[in-house]
Amino acid sequence: MSSTLTGTAPPAGTTREVVAPWRRTRVLALPEVRWAAAALVLFLLALPLHLLGAPAWMWGSLYALTYAAGGWEPGWAGLKALRDKTLDVDLLMVLAALGAAAIGQALDGALLIVIFATSGALEAIATARTADSVRGLLDLAPATATRISDDGTEETVHTDRLAVGDVILIRPGERVGADGRVLSGASEVDQATITGEPLPVAKEAGDEVFAGTLNGTGALTVKVERDPSDSVIARIVAMVEEASQTKAPTQLFIEKVEQRYSVGMVAATMALFALPLIFGADLQSTLLRAMTFMIVASPCAVVLATMPPLLSAIANAGRHGVLVKSAVVMERLGQVDAVALDKTGTLTEGTPRVTDIRPLAASSLDEDGLLTLAAAAEHPSEHPLARAILDAARTRGLYIPVVTDFSSAPGTGVTATVDGCTVAAGSPARLLSEGDGHPAAVVAAQLENDGRTAVVVIRDRTPVGVLGIADRLRDEAATTVTALSTLTGATPILVTGDNPRSAVRLAAEVGITDVRAGLLPQDKVTTVRELQQTGRKVLVVGDGVNDAPALAAAHAGIAMGRAGSDLALETADAVIVRDELATIPTVVALSRRARRLVIQNLVIAAVFITGLVVWDLIGTLPLPLGVAGHEGSTVIVGLNGLRLLRDAAWRRARDAR
Numbered sequence: 061m062s063s064t065l066t067g068t069a070p071p072a073g074t075t076r077e078v079v080a081p082w083r084r085t086r087v088l089a090l091p092e093v094r095w096a097a098a099a100l101v102l103f104l105l106a107l108p109l110h111l112l113g114a115p116a117w118m119w120g121s122l123y124a125l126t127y128a129a130g131g132w133e134p135g136w137a138g139l140k141a142l143r144d145k146t147l148d149v150d151l152l153m154v155l156a157a158l159g160a161a162a163i164g165q166a167l168d169g170a171l172l173i174v175i176f177a178t179s180g181a182l183e184a185i186a187t188a189r190t191a192d193s194v195r196g197l198l199d200l201a202p203a204t205a206t207r208i209s210d211d212g213t214e215e216t217v218h219t220d221r222l223a224v225g226d227v228i229l230i231r232p233g234e235r236v237g238a239d240g241r242v243l244s245g246a247s248e249v250d251q252a253t254i255t256g257e258p259l260p261v262a263k264e265a266g267d268e269v270f271a272g273t274l275n276g277t278g279a280l281t282v283k284v285e286r287d288p289s290d291s292v293i294a295r296i297v298a299m300v301e302e303a304s305q306t307k308a309p310t311q312l313f314i315e316k317v318e319q320r321y322s323v324g325m326v327a328a329t330m331a332l333f334a335l336p337l338i339f340g341a342d343l344q345s346t347l348l349r350a351m352t353f354m355i356v357a358s359p360c361a362v363v364l365a366t367m368p369p370l371l372s373a374i375a376n377a378g379r380h381g382v383l384v385k386s387a388v389v390m391e392r393l394g395q396v397d398a399v400a401l402d403k404t405g406t407l408t409e410g411t412p413r414v415t416d417i418r419p420l421a422a423s424s425l426d427e428d429g430l431l432t433l434a435a436a437a438e439h440p441s442e443h444p445l446a447r448a449i450l451d452a453a454r455t456r457g458l459y460i461p462v463v464t465d466f467s468s469a470p471g472t473g474v475t476a477t478v479d480g481c482t483v484a485a486g487s488p489a490r491l492l493s494e495g496d497g498h499p500a501a502v503v504a505a506q507l508e509n510d511g512r513t514a515v516v517v518i519r520d521r522t523p524v525g526v527l528g529i530a531d532r533l534r535d536e537a538a539t540t541v542t543a544l545s546t547l548t549g550a551t552p553i554l555v556t557g558d559n560p561r562s563a564v565r566l567a568a569e570v571g572i573t574d575v576r577a578g579l580l581p582q583d584k585v586t587t588v589r590e591l592q593q594t595g596r597k598v599l600v601v602g603d604g605v606n607d608a609p610a611l612a613a614a615h616a617g618i619a620m621g622r623a624g625s626d627l628a629l630e631t632a633d634a635v636i637v638r639d640e641l642a643t644i645p646t647v648v649a650l651s652r653r654a655r656r657l658v659i660q661n662l663v664i665a666a667v668f669i670t671g672l673v674v675w676d677l678i679g680t681l682p683l684p685l686g687v688a689g690h691e692g693s694t695v696i697v698g699l700n701g702l703r704l705l706r707d708a709a710w711r712r713a714r715d716a717r
Contacts, residue, residue: 110123227284236280359669366658376704383635425524487516617631668693
């Protein structure tokens with residue numbers, strides 16, 4: 061990659077040109093969302109009527125509709141689960157809500173219904189959008205390809221009909237239709253979606269190309285080497301789906317706890333109702349006691365003990381440019397003890413910049429003169445390296461003369477006439493005919509060893525200087541790496557599809573010693589899983605389609621939002637909306653504080669619930685006092701969790717990192 065060449069490339073092939081088109085499921089098309097919205101609206105209509113003393117039939121009917129809208133689906137699912145001899149917590153919540161209504165606490169029950177209906181709707185939205193993004197990724201690969209038959213004729217066929225051994229033609233500006241190897245032709249291919257490399261890569265006979273990558277200005281003849289269903293892009297889709305499913309064991313553990321709690325609570329309520337009746341107690345007092353037990357034993361306080369700190373942390377992070385997608389994600393972020401960082405677009409800006417201007421002593425040019433010549437020759441080109449050279453010239457306020465006789469050669473460079481002189485700019489390996497001993501070749505080799513892309517400038521067949529171009533490191537990259545090292549107790553590792561020399565150079569600048577370079581998407585997943593096998597909880601930070609499988613496989617994944625691909629944004633658990641890398645350690649520290657508050661709240665909730673349940677079992681707990689204690693514990697844990705809404709919480713997390 062260090063000798064990537066300058067040539068003309070279409071606008072569509074610009075650096076970091078990403079990704080799959082949007083395929084959005086309409087949110088209101090999801091039944092969970094419609095029912096949750098209906099329940100919330102009905103509850104908000106009933107609440108003021110209830111509190112202001114309106115006739116009971118008015119707010120009572122609205123509460124009844126709230127129960128029906130938000131509770132029928134989990135209730136029906138719970139009844140079907142009963143048929144399979146399983147009692148889930150959703151049915152328990154519906155029963156608790158109905159029990160509250162039975163003893164005159166319709167408000168408590170309706171609120172419980174709304175909480176669980178909203179939770180189910182958010183889960184449905186997240187699932188649908190992830191599925192949309194994965195399906196949209198398949199659109200990166202073109203639907204048709206130009207197949208060349210044995211007699212040389214061309215036919216347009218659907219890519220699904222391609223087979224191993226077929227020969228296809230990739231015209232300039234087209235996407236590659238299948239994984240294969242170049243038979244003839246020369247061009248540059250933007251394969252950022254697969255490898256994450258920031259610049260197009262020169263391709264010629266014998267080089268491998270991937271389905272879904274974007275061809276530059278040259279035509280390529282490619283022999284298909286993989287079935288379309290086994291292409292790299294198809295395997296990315298499969299890996300994202302598979303890795304997402306690996307999070308299921310945690311859900312299974314939660315379901316086991318819910319099952320035991322549900323069975324225990326229902327059994328206790330039934331026993332508390334039936335046993336006194338057997339020994340002659342009156343029906344009304346027994347029912348009241350049993351319903352009071354169901355209310356005070358209801359896990360509302362436990363639910364609110366967990367959610368307010370996490371949701372408050374989510375809201376606070378959102379105000380500071382970090383979108384955390386769920387409370388589960390916020391909790392996971394605080395558990396990470398290893399970090400894997402992508403290079404291009406994550407630690408770097410993802411845009412090539414001129415870093416070195418080296419005029420040769422014999423050329424009599426200074427830096428501005430050399431840059432002016434190069435910028436003039438590159439001016440008609442739309443290649444990313446050409447734009448980097450032009451940006452550098454404009455930043456210095458240089459006058460760029462008009463050129464004539466411009467031409468470009470994929471894999472070589474550009475030539476043009478500038479002020480009567482013939483100027484060429486491009487690959488040292490292709491444009492320098494005098495070998496490694498030429499001073500320009502020595503300078504180019506030094507730049508390439510430092511991880512730069514070298515561009516030699518030649519005037520009237522005489523080399524006059526060399527430019528070095530590299531992706532620029534983000535200003536906050538080094539401090540972010542240091543902060544993450546402090547938080548996790550281990551230095552992050554660098555995982556990138558870029559070339560090893562460039563990766564090692566950049567890693568040294570930010571203090572990273574463990575570098576994994578030249579990785580394809582499946583290699584990044586392997587790296588993450590190797591870390592996980594040692595017991596580490598891995599945070600992956602990336603931005604491209606090629607990062608999506610690793611983002612999904614990790615304990616938590618964060619995507620850079622500004623230049624991130626649709627798939628990375630959907631697959632990641634959190635998104636850095638403003639591309640401020642320094643917010644990553646801050647949100648991790650905020651998550652750890654939220655988890656500490658969750659533990660505090662669970663202790664408070666457990667003390668209240670245990671005390672009220674014991675009181676109801678060994679004494680006579682008045683219903684108003686039971687409701688007051690239950691709601692009081694809910695208010696206390698809720699207010700405790702809301703402390704993280706304040707900006708001071710973000711500042712403390714930033715300082716603590």
